[in-house]
Amino acid sequence: MPETDDVILELKDITKAYSGIVALKKADLKLRRGAVNVLVGENGAGKSTMMRIIAGVERPTLGEIWMDGERIQLNSPADAVRHGIGIVFQELNLFGNLSVAENIFATREITRGLRGIDHKAQVEKANEFLNRLEAGISADTLAEDLPIGQQQLVEIARAVSLDTRILIMDEPTSALSAAEVDVLFRVIADLKARGVAIVYISHRLEELMRIGDYITVLKDGQITGHAMVKDIDTRWIVRSMIGSDAKDFAKQVEHEPGEEVFRTENICLPRAQGGYAVDHVSIGVRKGEILGIYGLMGAGRSELFECIMGRHEHYTGKIFVEGDELKGRDTTRRIREGLALIPEDxxxxxxxxxxxxxxxxxxxxxxxxxxxxxHIDLKLEKSAIMEAIRNLSIKAKNPDFDVTSMSGGNQQKVVIGKALMTGPKVLLMDEPSRGIDVGAKADVFRTMRRLAGEGLAILFSTSDLEEVMALSDRIAVMSNGRLVTVVDRRDATEEMIVSASAEGHKTKRMHA
Amino acid sequence: MTTATQTAATGNHLSTGAALLTLMKLRTFIALFAVIIFFSIFAPNFLSTANMILMSKHATQNAFLAIGMTFVIITGGIDLSVGSIVGLCGMIAGGLIMYGVALPLGYTVYFNIVEVAIIVMVVGILIGAINGLLITRLNVAPFIATLGTLYVARGMALLYSDGQTLPNLTGREDLGNQGFSYLGSGSILGLPVSVWILIVVALGAAYFARFVPLGRHIFAVGGNERASRMSGIRVNRVKMFVYMFSGFCAAIVGLIISSELMASHPATGTNLELNAIAAAVLGGTSMSGGRGTIGGTIIGAFVIGILSDGLVMMGVSSFWQMVIKGLVIIVAVVVDQAQRRLQQRVTLMQMAKAG
Structure with a gap:
């Protein structure tokens, strides 16, 4: 396909600032009709923000949106729908309490005049769309009763049913099986043939190479590369994504970890739809050790951390700190007993x-x-606060300013500082680099190294392969709630970890 | 050249925004001075000592409730039951003084005034605890839980005397329960006793909010309940406390009103919860939780008190008074929202410019 100027939508100089972070910096994007426009970038590069702007969910702080040569305003999702823009969000946005058909036709219900919604027609129509996706879902089941992969298919069916001119898919395959992905790709090819502009966001490079026509790479809120997919290879993508300057990971400090300070035994958290969100996880961390837990979305990493912090009442299993079993399910006590969590969100x-x-x-x-x-001694408090700010090199002009006035990276450091001020023995960090810029990431990583050097046991989770390889002393891989493997970093290879992270889904499909 | 003028323009824009922000933040003070200046010009005798003392007594009643309400609202809740607690506590105080407590075997126990006051305050705290339990343990929305106790407490106040007023609470010398009037009519160094109590309670509350962990946690819970829980704050305990404290404040008001009138009427305190909410909001407490100050609330209570007394002195009809009060509250909240939006825009623009 030649590089055409068949542009349906163009973003010009879009800047979007949130409290704490500038997510997009003067970004330009052109979407072409009848093509799959691929958008790639690391976590926090600004892909989702860009899509939320196109879908009318967010308004750009600065910049213009042009469609078919006219400048348009997208002030709400309804505006976007009017312009023929549909989106499948990364986070599932279904109404769990409504049926699949009701979800698909939400806001544009099929009605019979005064007699209200024609549920039968809705179910029939919905089933048509679902069958095209070979989803095997009945349109009158409740959305919340479906497993997560099928929920995603419902989202896709809804977007397809909108009959849009632009269809945005934000990581549509993250919860799909290989067979389901194939079906999805057939549907995409069909839409393409009908002239729909598809925006496709994914982390899975091989998928992008397979389906994409045009590719745009985002890095730290800026466009760093734009090309036709047939002209490039995955190496080009990675180079544009990461940049020539390799990530500044903290230098490994060679120090032998001490004795085990933390251990879980058979942590189990049942899922509402059956099965386990956390499936018999037993794991130990030693003093001064950084243990990285790698896993894809929904692997159960956050849930494991939440169990450890006593957030879930229904989990089973034992947790030990320095050999003593922790009793009760109460975050306050867990913190007092030497645990601290840096939450993902x-x-x-x-x-x-x-x-x-x-x-x-x-x-x-x-x-x-x-x-x-x-009586709180304000002087004592103040000096502890100043010490934390110094130790973590938090850039705070004045500690009495609102926390939202800081950049995302500094906000993250404040959360880390808060946890450290409780004097933990074990620090749990759930995706500690999420939503912060490269410089701040390096800072956070250095801090983690230093803390480990000072004898803190650190358990962190990530879905970034490079990060887990570079930061961990040992690497644990979780998949579908199970702890698949724990390896020493020296023995770990990327292939090994990637294949382990898919392990849980394989066995599940075999049983199913 | 163009860029230079542009940056200058945006710089100007930002600084006007900042100036406007400061003005908005000081709005409660501005409102207080505005009402005082307005009425000292238009209402005769407004600035006389006697009037000042009378007005401060009126404002005090709202202020007590508003202090309790402020903590509740900061946690993100609401307490609609305080007006009814005022009524019920007043009735209990009156009943204890007039009739004592009848024990089996024909004995009746009478309490002295200090004991009466303590019992009444405990009752207020207990009703607050019921609100707290409904909200924390049984997961009832604060609005509904306290709406329920509003009716229950009012009904109980009416049942207590079958709707009758308990008059003449002078007590009897032989029972040793005289002196109830001191609370409402006594004065120390020229200031009414109730105002002194308000000063103590307000200072205590302000101290609590700044120097006691539980007080600090009130702000954290209202600002982000999930984050508070993750940080080990016992959210339920914080919520229990604020409703109990609100009940305690209401009990004090019940005592003061009964003491001023030397009578207890079961309908006392009707709609006072709305005044308290208005005072808190006027004082800058955010209804979405997380923000608010005791100082602001006290000023808010005085603005509302002075406004209604001043209008009475000017001879404005009570119907118009309601309209004016309502408008003042709406304007206060509109300004509050505008301030928040402006603040957000100023910060975001600064960040976007900085890149």
Whole structure:
């Protein structure tokens, strides 16, 4: 296919700032009709933000959107739908309490005048779309009763049913099996033939090479490469994604880890739809050791951490810190017993946005600054806060400013500082580099190394292969809730880890 | 050249934004001075000492409830039951003074005034605890839980005396329960006792919010409940506390009103919860939780108190008073929202420019 100028939508100079991070910096993007426009980039490069802008979910802080040669405003998802833009979000956006058919036809229900919604027609129509996807889903089941892969297919069916001119798919295959991916690709080819502009976002490079026509690479909110897929190879993609400057991982410090300080035995967390979110996980960490847990989305890493912190009441299994079994399921006690968690979702679970930097840092450890058992010694508190800011090199002009006035990387450091101020023996970090820029990442990694050097046991989870290889002393791989393997970094290869991360799904399909 | 003017323009834009922000943040103070200046010009005798003392007594009642309400709202909740708790606690105080507590075997126990006050405050705290338990253990939305206790407490106040007023709470010398009037009518150094109590409670609450871990946790819970829980804060305990404290504040108001009137009427305190919410909001407490100050709330309570008393003195009809009060509250919240949006825009623009 020649490079055509059949551009349906163009983003010009789009900048999007969130509190704490500039997600897109003067980015340009052209989407072409009847082609698969691939968008790649690392986590936090700004792909999803860009798509949310096209879908009308977010408005750009600066910049223009042009469609068919006219400047348009996308102020709401409804605007985008009016312009013929449909999206399959990365996070599932189904109404769990509604049927599949109702989900597919939400906001454009088939009605029979005053007699209300024609449920029968909706189910029939929905089944048509689902059959095209060979999903094997009945349109009158409740969305929440479907396993996650099928939920994703419902999302796709909904987007396809919209009869859009532009269809955005944000990691549509992350929960699909190989067979389901093949079907999806057939559907995409069909849409393409009908002139739909497809935007396809994925981390799986081989998929991109297979399906893509045009490729755009994003890095740190900026476009770093644009080409036709037939002209390039995966090496080009990786180079554009990572840049010539290799990632600045902290230097390995060769120090022998000490004795085991933390151990779990048979941690199990049942899933509501059956099966286990965390499936008999037993794992140990030694003093001064960094253990990286690698896994894909839904592998159960976050759930494991949540069990360890006592967030789930229904988990079973034992947890030991320094040989003592922890009793009770209560985060407060777990923290007191020497555990601390840096949550994956910084905004929802890490920060209190309405409070200052200082208050965020000290909120978990106020008990340490008490006089007479109840009175907080402000001087003591302040000096501890300043020490944390210094130790983690947090760039805070004034600790009394709102925490949201800082960049994402510094916000993450505040969350880390908060955890460290509780004086943990074991630090759990769930995707510690998510949503922060490269410089801040390197800073966070250096901090992790230093803390390990000081004798802290660190357990961190990531879905970034490079990160887990570079940072860990030992690497554990989780897949579908199971701990597949634990290897020493010196013995680990990327192939080994990637194949292990798919292990849980394979066996599941065999049984099914 | 163009770029230079452009940056200058945006710089200007930002600084006007910042100035506007400062102005908005000071709005409660501005409102307080505005009402005082307005009424000292238009209402005769407004600035006389006697009037000032009378107004401060009125504002005090709202202020107590508003302090409790502020903590509740900061956690992201609401307490609609305080007005009814005022009524019920007033009735219990009156009942204890007039009738004592009848024990089996024909004995009746009478308590002295200090004991009465303590019992009434415990009752207030207990009703708050019921609110707290409904909200934390049984997961009832605060609005509904406290709406329920609003009705229950009011109904119980009416049942207590079959709807009758308990008059003449002077107590009897032989029972040793005289002196109830001191709370409502006494004064120390020229200031009413109730105002002194308010000063103590307000200072205590402000101290608590800044210097006691539980007080700090109130802000964290309201700002982000999930993050608070992940940080080891016992969220349920914090919520229990704020509703109990709100009940305690309501009990104090019940005592003060009964003492001022030397009578307990079961309908006392009707709609006071709305005044308390208004005062808190006027004082800058965010209804979405996480933000608010005791100082702001006290000022808010005085703005509302002065506004209604001043309008009475000007002879404005009570119907118009309601309209005006409502408008003031709406304007306060609109300004609050505008401030937040402006703040966000200023920060985001700065970040986008900085790249």
């Amino acid at each position: 910084r905004q929802r679970e890490g920060l209190v946005q309405s409070m200052s930097i200082a208050d965020n840092l000290s909120m978990a450890s106020l008990g340490q600054f008490l006089k007479a058992g109840f």
